[in-house]
Structure formats: structure tokens, C-alpha cells
Amino acid sequence: MSATVTRAASAGDTAVAVVRRVARARETGIALALVVVIVAATAANPGFVFSGDGFRDLLLTPSLLLLVAVGQAFVIITRSVDLSVGSIVGLTAYLTGRLFIDTPGIPMVAVFFGGILLGGLLGAINGVLVAWAKVPALVITLGTMYVYRGLNVAWTGSDRINASDLPRDFRGLGTQQVIGIPVLTVIAVAVLIAAAWYLRNRRGGREFYAIGSDPSAAHLYGLKVSSRIITAFVVSGALSGLAGVLYAARYGTVSSAAGTGWELQAIGAAVIGGVAISGGVGTVWGAAIGAFLLLTINRALPILGIDDFWQRAVVGVLIIGSIVLDRVLAVRQHRRLVAQREEAR
Template identity: 75%
Template sequence: MTTLQTDDPRTNVVARGLRTFFGARETGILIALIAVIAITTAVNPSFLFSTDGWRDLLLTPSILVLVAVGQAMVIITRSVDLSVGSVVGLTAYLTGRLFIDVPGIPIIAVFLIGALAGGFLGLINGALVAFGKVPALVITLGTLYVYRGINVLWAGGNRINASDLPSDFLNLGTNSFLGIPYLTILALVVVLIAGWYMRNKRGGRELYAIGSDPEAAELYGLKVTQRILVAFVLCGALAGLAGVLFSARYGTTNSQTGTGLELQAVGAAVIGGVAIFGGSGSVYGAAIGAMLLLTINRALPILGIQDFWQQAVVGVLIIGAIVLDRVLALRLSRRLVAEREVEK
């Protein structure tokens, strides 16, 4: 007589994997994104089932995804970078000036210069926060206006037009590979690399430790100052890269490019499950949050919802995400207390 194997290791692995997947905050955001796409497509099939609809669905969030991933790294350390919109604007204008003032400059060099410029601006933010011991909210609110002021002073009333940029560069913002826009592929690569770093490298894991309890991380011997600097530099570099891609995507930049992007990036990260109090969340969630945020902005007009309610829906999502994070944190705290009591 044969006995049924109820303890098959493969079954247990699959079961644990499914529990982990459906229990993750990112899964809930992904389901919400799919639901928004499905409902809007049911109302207007061209939202998804058309060349432009599919392309815009993937292409539109790509720039915000990059900024949100960098923002998530900073928020995980219990900080915030409100200057990213100004960094995007400044590097977008820098991109145009490079092509105009340095004829024949290689496109790869422009990407590197944009990322380095953004990283340098992020380093300034990080140094002021880490060494000055001043709250990041205050510092980056100040640099938001400083960087924007530099951009206004530099650009004045001028703007960069698509005709000033080489066609090969502009093609990066419009062309696709197997139906997937180049910008989306690049954003996906960045998300995967950032996710791998945060999960598998010591530097990434220490960002979570710092965000969970900065004082304990300091006492434990972690390089808190160095890690905070790295987080801000990476955030600035990704914002700089986003500025270069903004020029490729839209062709036209001026002194107001990137205005308001900082709040969208914070909103995307929070909606994606990155705790505003630091210490938890993932760059994957931030990327999905960015896609959800901009997909909702595209979907609501198609569903006939007025502009006021479009903004209200985004606000409710952000508030709901913060409340949910707080509820989950309190529940976890109570569970840990109960477990300690049982051990005693």
C-alpha cells in the first residue's frame, strides 16, 4: 500500500513562495495597477489595445520610475530629497547645452555627464544632511530652490528645442525594441540593479538598518554617514539620468522643466510601500507606485472623472499608504511584544 506524500519539499517551497508573493505590499500595488488598466481598457479598448496606448502605458512612467527608485533609497534611510525635480530640470537643460555647445559629443558621454552632474548635486545634499546634522526635509527644500534658481539664471527665457538635438538621441525617447520602448527597458534595468543592490549587498542592507534605528546603527558600528552620502548620491545620479532621458523623450526643455516631479516621486515611493518613517519598502514597490500614479492620471480622464477628483484620488492613495504603513508597524510591534511575553 502506498502512502501519500503530504510533506513534499517542492510543494512546501511553492506554498511558501505563494504566501510571500501575495503577502508582499508590492503585490497589492501591482494588482491595483492591473485593475486600473483592466477597468479603463473595458471602457476604452484603445487605452491598451492600440499601438500608441501600449506605448504610452510603458513609456510615460519611465522617467518617474528612475526618480522614484532614487527617492526610495533616501526615504528608506529615514530622509527625503525634495530637490530631485530641480535636478531633473537642471540636467535636462545641461543635456541640451552639451549638444549645442559641443558639436559631435558622443551620446554616451552626455549620459555620463548628466548622471555625474546629478550625483554631484546629490552629494551636496547628502553632505549637508550627514555632516550638518540638519533634517533632510529642510536641506533639500532649500536646495530645491537653489538648483531651480541656477537653472533659471542659466536658461533665462531661452529653451532647448528638439531641432537642437541630434536625431539619434531623440530616437532613444521614441523608438522601441520588440514593442518595448528603449526608455522602459533602461528604467527596468535600473530597477533590477537597484533592487539587487538593496537586497544582496551589504551597503543596501545597511540603508534599511539606518532607517529602522539610526542611533542603534551608529552604536553597532555601521558607517552611517557614508551610507547616507551614498543614498543621496545615487538619488541625485538617477535624477540626473532622468533629466537626460527627459530631453530625449520630449525634446523641449526650459527653466521650469521638472517642476513638481519631487512630489510625484515621493508619492510614488510611498504608494509603492516605502515607509515614510524609513526602514522598510523596496525599489520595486516604488517603481510600481510610479506606474500606478501616472496610469491613474491617464485613466481618470478616460473614465470621465473631473480634474479635481483626479488629484483627490492621488491624495487618498498617498494618505492610505501612510496609514496602512502605520497600522502594519503597530501590529508588528504588538506581535513582537506578545512573542517576548510568551518566551518569558
């Protein structure tokens, strides 16, 4: 009897601990903010959610940015940043169209592989320059952002990919649904779950956090800092490549402007989602919720009658507020650790 009571009490304590952990998580606050935005927009216009297109767009629109934000989170966790992701999306989106046009009958899987491979290769270039040349990631990726975009413009020229150039089955990925959920959203969530599992459960994932928290200590501990940084950029590039392929499926039309501005949106989504710009803190779950919040706000504010200027201002305030909050939490944690050390003495 006592053993049963003990187990029940232990289970209750565990449940309480889980609830407290979830309540204190940054991701919970961002998720609640997302819910508030959706409720407010739905109250103003029920079609925002309660219509076929409204519900579909609510899930579909942020899916591509989610992929890019997850890759960006890997890089930011290691105390770097990747400004070239938008250009990579544009390059791989155009590559996707050219593969279908220049190679009739090419398998869809081969096209996906080609886009991810190109994205990973461009990400590897970034990683090698950052890790081995010891040049700040902000400077390197700012340069490669313009280089990759220039290559895209030179390759595309005045040409563009039209929906009629793409196979019907491929275009169908942008509209098909599984149990009412868009296929692109299913793909994005599958990638999100895999990335979250890796960062939480694998040694390599935990090493990303160690490097971002203190690169010098990680070197002294014997971690392969350079290879991990390169890996983070490869992941970022590969996911941007995947997003580029899905961009072509989603929109059908691809020009040299595809992906423009996505780098700032991805960084904003990650930061809003609790990924500290100083590295070592945050989750891909937060980056994903940040992507949903960012694009849902962009859709919701016009419905609420808010001018375009204020739409951009709201996003800016969210980013600044997230950075300030990260700083405040870091200072509080430092003071708590100092207090605990003094008590131990």
C-alpha cells in the same frame, strides 16, 4: 522512494511559502490596483491599451518617474527625503541640450555621463549637508530645491532647447522600441533590477535598511551611517540626472520649468509603493509600481470621465491611505513581538 517523496514535499512546501509571501507583500496589492485601473480604463476605451500609441504610452510615460522614484526610495529607506530631485531633472535636462549645442559631435555616452555626474554631484551636496551638518533632510532639500531651480532659471533664462537642437539618434531614444518595448522603459527596468539586487544582496544595501530602522542602533553597531546617507543622496541625484538626460530625449523641448513638481510625484510613488516614510521598510519594486500606478491613474481617470479635482484627490487618498496602512502594520508587528516575548518568559 522515500527520499524522492521527501524532496517533492519539500519543494511543495517551498512553493506554498513563496506564494504566501507574494500574496502578503505590499507590492502585490499595488500591482493589483494597477491592473484594476488598466482594466477599467480599457473597458471604457479599448484604445487605452489596444492601440500602438496606447500600449507604448502605458509603458513609456512612467519610465522617467520610475528612475526618480527608485532614487527617492533609497533616500526614504534611510529615513530622509529628497525634495530637490525635480530641480535636478530640470538642470540635467538643460545641460544635455547645451552639451549637444555647444559641443557639436560630442558622443552620446559623454552626454549621459555628464548628466549622471552633475546629478550625483548635486545629490552629494544634499547628502553632505544632511549627514555632517545634522540638519533634517526635509529642510536641507527644500532649500536646495529652490537653489537648484534658481540656478536652472538663471542659466536657461528665456532660452529653451528645441528638438531641432538635438541629434536625430538621441531623439530616437524617445521613440525607439525593442521587441515592442520602448527603449526608455528598457533602461528604466535595467536600473530597477540593478537597484533591487543591490539592496537585497549586498551588505551596503542591507545597511540602508538598518540605518532607517534605527539610526542610533546603527551608530552603536559601528555602521558608517554618514557615508551611507551620503551614498543614498548621490544615488538619488544620479538617477535624477539620468532621468533629466532621458527627459530631453523623450520630449525634445526643455525649458526652465522642466521637472517641476516631480519631487512630490516621486515621493508619492515611493510611499504608495510601500516605502515607509519613517524609514527602514519598502522596496524599489514597490516604488516602481507606485510610479506606474500614479501616472496610469492620471491617464485613466479622464477616460473614465472623472474631473481634474477628483483626479488629484484620488492620488492624495492613495498617499494618505498608504501612510495609515504602514502605521497600522507597524503597530501590529510591535504588538506581535511583545506577545512573543511574553510567551517566551
